[in-house]
Amino acid sequence: MNKMSIICSSILLSTTLAMASLPAQANLPLQLNGQQMPSLAPMLEKVTPAVVLISVKGTHAQQQKIPDAFKFFFGNPRQNQSRERPFRGLGSGVIIDAEKGYIVTNNHVIKEADEIQITLKDGRQIEAKKIGADESSDIALLEVDPNNLTEIKVADSDKLRVGDFTVAIGSPFGLGQTVTSGIVSALGRSGLNNDNYEDFIQTDAAINSGNSGGALVNLRGELIGINTAIIGPNGGNVGIGFAIPSNMVKNIISQILEFGEVRRGVLGVSGYSVNGEIAKAMELDASQGGFVERVAPNSAAEEAGIEAGDVITQVNGKRVKGFSELRGKIGSIGAGKDVELTVIKANGKTKTYTVTLKKAENANIEPASIHEMLDGAKLSNQTNALGVIIESVEEDSPAEVIGLRKGDIIAGVNKVTIKNIAELRDYLAEIKGISLLKIIRGNTILYVRIR
Template sequence: MKKIAVFVSAALLTSTASLAPLPASASLPTEIFNQSMPSLAPMLEKTTPAVVSIAVRGTQEVQSRVPEIFRFFGQQEQGPRERPFQGLGSGVIIDAKEGYIVTNAHVVDQADEIQVTLKDGRQFDAKKIGQDKDSDIALLQIDANELTAIKVADSDALRVGDFTVAIGNPFGLGQTVTSGIVSALGRSGLNIENYENFIQTDAAINSGNSGGALVNLRGELIGINTAILAPSGGNVGIGFAIPSNMMNNLVSQLIEYGEVNRGRLGVSGYSVNSDVAKAMELDTNQGGFIQEVEQGSAAEDAGIQAGDVIIKVNGKSVKTFEEIRGKIGSLGAGKKVQLTVVRDGDEKSFTVTLKKAQGDDIAAERIHPIFQGVELENQSSGILVKEIAQNSPARRAGLQVGDVIRGVNRTETDNIAQLKSFFEDNDGMAVLNVNRDGRNLFVRIQ
């Protein structure tokens, strides 16, 4: 190789020496200077202000382990203890007026302090509106002016090979931009989250990019960067992002309820592959084979049967059962979804109204201990008290089934998320403004 390098260098020197120098008055053609170079800079100048850095602090419980040899001498386990932690991540401004910022749940989980730094250097303390660990999405809010929000694209329109740009804060270096393509769609079965429907990209994503933006060449948000496949601990060109449509569905629920009110289809099954297709004599090699339909479920009500193969969700093709689960899992209870199935060689379409997933009832006691044993529901007129357990604190305080909570301490509360936000910011005694059978009254809680 060294010989080749020397030969080439000599050839270049000989060739250069044979060239006559340009006259002083000579110049390159003007069209070369007037021609614009391809660049992502104009798009990034408009988009990057919507991507923020996030720093968190908090404490977490750790179990103190005593080695076996010391237990022999009578030393006992000390039990859990608190240990401080801090971390870095990224976020994306999706609503400039309200100051809403989307990030990953694992970035802000258990954080006592959340500080957001904008691209222009301004720093703000953020409030966590809600999070969903199962899909790794969290929603923050800051009180700030002159924010730039990102435009959200339709992630269902993505194709493998589309160009991508990842924006985030890797390793705490500050805002960083990398580029690549969509390597795959509908990635699942990675055991990263409970609901997986990832965009895979080869744009470099590293530690600290979590919660950052994956955008297209128009600067529109197509995904929230969330994970990497890193056997060596560094980037190997396999990163994963939560699709923007899935993020949108989850965030709308966090805004309305303060948590995800997940819908449920009520089927079990597995992914179709060539072996399954051959054994079951199916005409398709992909999709979700339905093994069982639960009695009284949304799927049964719509007419879906065991043996059906789901091949499309809302008109978009699906490859695996896990992808179907991810798409359905991001939709809220009561939402309608169009499913296309193959049954006996024919395609059939069903409109399914999702039911509330078991165990996903709004945990009212998380709002305030007074609501332990209470089921709340958002309505256009306020927050309806649907159920109250016998001998519950709320019943003793004077709340009744059918009451509609409209405010607390003379602060109007239109939904459960606002009620939860109030108690996060206020301690001590509170007075609920309640409408009961058309009459307004006040219920004191403490």
Template sequence: MKNSSKLSKLSIVISAALFSSTLALTSAPALANLPTQVDGHVMPSLAPMLEHATPAVVSISVIGTQKVPQQNVPDAFKFFFGNKGKNQGQPQQRPFRGLGSGVIIDSDEGYVVTNNHVIENADKIMITLKDGRQLEAKKLGSDAKSDIALLQIDSDNLSEIKLADSDNLRVGDFTVAIGSPFGLGQTVTSGIVSALGRSNLNIEHYEDFIQTDAAINSGNSGGALVNLRGELIGINTAILGPSGGNVGIGFAIPSNMMHNLVTQIIEFGEVHRGILGVSGRSVNSEIAKAMELETNQGGFIEQVMPDSAADEAGIKAGDVIIAVNGKAIKSFFELRAKIGSIGANKKVKLTVIRDGDDKIFTVKLKQDQSADIAAASIHAMLDGTQLENDTKKQAIIIEKVAEGSPAQMAGFRAGDIITGVNRSRIKDIAQLRDYLKGKSGVLALNIIRDNHAQYIMIR
């Protein structure tokens, strides 16, 4: 009742002040009379928190080129295009400019986190700080499947933002989104956590989103979602809106997930994604009834791969995983996203329902061999390839080769198997990286193509 009385007094005072300002022709003096305190209490404001948090949120502008597919020109019309007609149908390079946001998470090292889609294909990345300073950023690494990228800038007097434990979030917690929508400059909006563990949205490959109704628009991507203490709880990533504008449904990558991925990028230059080695589906009422489960949430395990991390830990088909490191999960998609952000060789504790009993298993994750490899970081002439280790053949398979890429120009094809360099046997990507590190001049890669051995020369 006391709180209700205070709120009523506050409402009456503010209403009276606003009414008097409406009657006055000059509104400035009337607004100046608005109370700063009510019953001895300071009027609530987010300003003090934002004064500390906003300097760590930056604007990002990029310049780059992207491949645009061209329409094929009928043979009858190729004469009018001259030699260009021969190249019709091939991807063409087109310049582009883009805008986004980022968050400084380490002021000493100059680390800036943003979304991969903000800086993808960028040739030049410029950072604008809140105080107006402009700095060129270097890309340290990225992970397209989770849409996270790490940049680095070099400057003194940077502000960083403190990370919160996003696993402690609850639906209804207040949120504040900070970013630069539509290139307007830094903008702040507020809302609440609308939902947690949002997945299966087909926005990213690994999804475990925080949903918020804080207004997020184009240009907010890569910006900060913070709590009322100004701590980072998420990286704003996407919105759900038919026209591309805000409709009160925005998504952010949890800070814990981001931190796991960034730590790997700092250490390896890429994400060494952990893998459990299971397939399954989300528990629903039908599965719960059929399997006589007392829960309608979790990840139901349909298959455990032989010699996988799950197999070695004792996980079996029919198990239901309900928690990762003591934190409850709602679906198989959430399980996949959480495991996918944890690095290879890391240990996790899984809470499993088996035969009606809760059991805890400690699992040492193996490395996901199907993960995208930053081939360009191994050698420039491998740029455009997707490399995967083949443990059975003890070699490297080139899964994909991008059209018009340096790798395609060098002669690589999808399906090629790399077995060595300069007559030295190479068994996996790590060996290839180590061998090529610091090497210059012409290199001969041993390739098996269509069961025939050959060499591709790169320099």
């Protein structure tokens, strides 16, 4: 036996004797030289039951291109230019309120879904309904029967630092719950979709297809983000994944629950990110921030005193690197909320403004989640009055069948006055059987029966 073989045999014998001397307890943590070996297992045992698999079914319209020469043979061209195609999809979600059965996920996971099924870690399968969603931030809120659920604590994502450890939990490729780990690679990432509101956490924890909507947690098992995007060939992991910060998620969800829609705050400025060339041209001390190119008339920014040529460097005391990050942070703060902006003026002086954000005109509620007979109606809250206005009604939809029309205002249910979409949803959820919607149509009041 050579010298190397003797050394290897000695190491193997020492390891075997050491393992044999350990107490025979299956749940005892492994130890090395008397020290407990570090493990994420205790934290994950508490957290993973709050992460669920989401399975969806639905149909979406697929456009059919018909040559002009053949349209005569196919009848009405409008009826032949689209076809309903069934689809199935998988994703992940996170239980944020066990008592109420609230689950947050990505909007793109459940978009256009007719059926949403939740699979818990213990194998239970339950149906979910969509409460509301915001396409621009890619956040959706679901609700399930709150029976023996586990929720996850939500952390303050503004306290994250580059280098903090992260753990991603989800169900990639439908394989079942999977856990990967990494660090925060960068903060305030944007530019993946310029039409969206982005302020991503970048992580090198492996995120793959199916992880969308899953949890990104810290080492305390607290939610710091919702996994949402992957950069890699064919959607595969290459060490660059993105998550929506938990603070943005909280802002969006709280608005959906309070108002039944996302009342996105608007600052009223346009511009671009500060770089070296802009800093040199404008003789700026700042190398980062959002350069204000234009201030909209009568906007929140104009009323506060912000001017073209200003550079916004901080939002509520948190530094912003560029205009996209500024847009993402402002866009998740609700209308009517005050925000503190730190600005470098054209004269080089720094000034702080308190700005009351105005409301962006949009509606983000899913009518069918309020009541199945409202499906097909686009709803929004009135700006300066009580009630819910019907902006449009789809042809042959349940809403049209019961007699609703564009411009109708839902002012009450039975004898109860309704202030907004959230009250309409909450009140209808409590009623069993037939209800009467009080409708204001022009100068006429009428009642529409739903059941």
